[in-house]
Amino acid sequence: MKLWMLRLGFLPLVAADFGNWSLVLLEEAVQTRGAACLDGSPAGYWIEHGWGSGAKRWIIHFQGGGWCISYEDCLARSKTSLGSSLNFTAEKSKTLEYSDGGVHGYLSNQPEVNPDFYNWNKVFALYCDGSSRNSEVEGPVVVGQKEVLYFRGHRILMATMESLMETMGQGTGLATDLIVGGCSAGGLTVWLHLDYIRRLMPSSVRVVGLPQCGLFMDQPDYQGLEYFTPLYAHIFDMMGMIRSPSLDPGCLDKYSEEPWHCFMAQYVMPFVQTPYFAVNSFYDSERNLKDIMVKNVSQSAGSHSYFLYSCVSHCGYLNHDDGWRRLVVNGQSLRGAISAWYFHERIFQGAQVQEMPDENPTCHPYGIEIVV
Known part of the structure; x- marks a missing residue:
């Protein structure tokens, strides 16, 4: 039996054109680094080059898509584009239109939608390791009698950044700005690796993070049942994450007895x-x-900013044309708050704690999508 439900969703304000987006496959990095997707194929990213005032400015968005939680689950995932690059080209339009909301909102190339960042270089880093770019197992893992898996998330992260830094140094000269974004498992990628990426980049480049919906909390659910805690601990061990060089050393020192804590945003946040x-x-x-x-969030924020809202959604605003323009917290739109933060260094710490689910009237979009 199929279950149907109506879900509020955002429709792009401008028809999408993906003609300027090209695929980069990190084929050499498979040989030199072993930077492979779950199935052993090369990782990659979609890129749209910037122009004009945005020619030296960059946004990288790390695609989300959850995690695989067992060898069997990872094997099944390796047959899809969340574990293999074999269909990256065939699924271009689908990915850039819909994944995490697609290359809309803060990734849009339309000035009426995205006046601050429309002409920046934009990278949509594809997700094929199932570990938020944090796994690190040296050899292939044999599943069953003949199937093999590769847990190489950290190597994919390194290969991606090396490729981008090489591109940044060509043609228009060295980059001046880099915004590191992502949602869900991609949002967790930002929390885990932001400082590491900062260290990779030249000090002259301004680097900031924009994590969305990557806060999966170590806490019982509303029924008092544990969920994320045992899940994260298991994934951490299965994928060899203790060997990932991009894990925060301060976090690992604090949680040396249970290092899986450092695979959760709430424990990493104070160290970022x-x-x-x-x-x-x-x-x-x-x-x-x-x-x-x-x-x-508030205890870890310090000089950082946050925008917490009551809408019942996951990855529902930053990558959506309408959503990121109209969602308002404490009198400030999401787009306006990010603009003021980035260009005028204004700290925004907004959280309408008193609101019930979907009580904020700006949660509600114009479009409705049907989910099967």
């Missing part, structure tokens, strides 16, 4: 030094408890 603007719904998961989330 690179400026970030966190975007998250209180209700993007039934397992997130609002008060605990707000406490964690």
Whole structure:
């Protein structure tokens, strides 16, 4: 039996044109680094080059898509574009239109939608390792009698950044700005690796983070049941994450007895030094408890910014033309808050804690999508 439901969704304000987006496959890095997707194929990213005032400015968005939680689950994932690059080209339009909301919102190349970043270089880093770019197992893992898997998320991260830094140094000269974004598992990628990426880049480049909906909390759900804690601990061990060089050393030192903590954003947040603007719904998961989330974010924020909202959504705004323009918290739109933060260094720490799910009237978009 199929279950149908109506879900509020955002429609692009401008028809999408993906003609300027090209695919980069990191084929050499498979040989030199072993930077392979789950199935052993090369990782990659879609790129649209900037122009004019944006020619030396960059945004990289790390695609989300959850995690695989067992060898069998990872094997199944390796037959899809979340574990293999074999269909990256065939699925171009689908990926750039819909994945995480697609290359809309803050990734849009339309000035009426995205006046601040429309002409920047934009990278949509494809997700094929199932580990938020954090796995690190030296050899292939044999599943069953003949199938093999590769847990090489950190190597993919390194190969991606090396490729981008080489591109940044060509043609128009060295980059001046880099915004590191992502949603869900891609949002967790930002939390985990932002400082590491900052260290990779020349000091002259301004680097900031824009993680969205990557806060999966270590807490019981509303029924008092544990969920994320045992899941994260298991994934951490299965994928050899303790060997990932991009894990925060301060976090690992604090949680040396249970290092899996450092695969969760709430424990990594206090150690992140690179400026970030966190975007998250209180209700993007039934397992997130609002008060605990707000406490964690606000205590770790310091000079960082955050935009927490009551809409029942996951990855529902930053990559959506309408959503990122109209969602408002404390009198400020998401787009306006990010613009003021980035270009005028204004700290925005907005959280309408008193609101019930979807009570904020700006949650509600114009479009409705049907989910099967």
